[in-house]
Amino acid sequence: MTASAAGAGRYKRRPGWVDAFLWIVRIGALVVLVWGVAGTVVQGIAGEGPTGEAWRDLVVAGIAQGAMYGLIALGYSMVYGVLGFINFAHGEVFMAGGMVGFFVANYLWDIRFWETDFVLSVLLVLVTSILTSALVAVIVERVAYRPLRGSPRLIPLITSIGISFFLQYTFAGLFGVAVKNYPPPPDYMRNRIGILGLQIEVTKLVVIVVGAAAMIGLYLFVEKTRTGRSIRAVAEDKEMAALMGIDVDRTIVATFAVGGAMAGIAGTLWALLFRGVSFITGFLPGIKAFTAAVLGGVGNLTGAMAGGVLLGLFEGVGPQLVLAGFGIPGVSQLKDVVAFTALVLVLIFKPTGLFGERLSAEDRA
């Protein structure tokens, strides 16, 4: 008895003031949140602030952007699942797809095909973007990460940051630093159509539908196919997976390819939403998607998708909903602040992410 009591005293988790501090942060965050929302509601009642229509637009825009984050976040989560490190070059994999897609789009514009058949053009751009991103992801794995297999996790992590810069400046060197604008979409993409009582811009609708389809496709791939099952097995226990006869190396390549393909789809969605791409386009969405992956619980694919959509919503609606209540001007400029604050809050309230993280056997032990 005495021994265990003494043991409990000796292995105290952390000093009390840390807990106290965390509670102050938690309560403070809640107060700020409630206060801000209340302020916004008061403004709304007074007839100030955005209209109902504007609120709905913010939600739709948030979901569209979130779908894109979710697609990129899948790549972070899948690689984390099988290899246990964050591939910080993944944002650049996304940028590569968008960038090479631009040249195809531009060519199609030059031969006037873009205007005559916009749908087919976008499909061609999408395929190019998917193939480019998947290829870049696979090459990066082969050249940079495979030789480091078995070394401490910090090593590939640092390498991935290096690769991230390498890819950025390779693209800057090859194609210049200027922002490249995709050709303008036809006018009907700006039209609004009514769905479920919402007036949604066609572009955003396309982004949301494509994003959702890609996520469902990925989910089915991972859950139902042989390769998907081997990816899950490798993520859970590499040694056992090999004992089942699964080629672990090839499965890791497949993971990078599929994660890259998702980033490629996101690249085209980005082009539809914002049109402009440059060599640093991958940086901020990459960091945001990483945030989304952590938000949902790293390694957890459902979490990555949901985390992406949630982050998009926080970003889209959060500034207006919380910050505007304090009378801060130009709140939409502060969406990045809201996004990263959301990350910090989730990590304080639920460190394993909203849906729980998924670690491999080696990491759980």
Added chain:
Amino acid sequence: MSRPADGAPVLEFRGVHTHYGPVHILKDVDISIREGQIVCLLGGNASGKTTTLKTVLGMVVPTAGDVLVGGESVNGWRTADIVKLGVSMVPENRRLFKRMTVKENLEIGAYLRSGDMSADYDRVLEMFPRLKERLGQRAGTLSGGEQQMAAVGRALMADPKVLLMDEPSMGLAPVLVAQNFELIQQINEAGTTVFVVEQNANMALSIADYGYVLQTGRVVLADTAANLLANPEMRRAYLGESG
């Protein structure tokens, strides 16, 4: 014990040495497992038992000597390729894929096979009726005994030529240990060669045809199970007899 040792060798060690860095683990190990046999490998902690299994599967590469599976040297082969030759393993602590369902665990056991494997699937479920009720459940939620069934079932789904079992009785309740060895016998009677690594020498020898005893990486005794059970040295050191 019933089967004479005249089948073709399915798994052989010829003068195998292994090292972990500078540490010499296996020293000149010779083992031969013939078709249809149950062979057990006995020994205390750190005697090199697990290393022996890892060497079969290519996770540890011999520094000298040869490991032969079905007469073919597999030195330096990748694990997946060795598994393709028909080597299947039930690892220590079962190591199921806990986030997958029991059904998926069984199916992944047949990962390398193509075509219809419903016969093997039915056979496994017939052997373990308990698993039938658990098919849709995540493997992590099973009890220890059920996990053992699922792990054996997973290994059998590969229709292996030789089944390796690493400490099958470890962590099981005593009642289950006896059942477990009956099961090994049953699997063997159905035609699978079994190589079992065990600390429980009494139990293992009671079902085995042949036994090897490892001590600090060296085979110190190798004989038929009957002779080993009768060997006074063996009785003193491993079978818990003080006389």
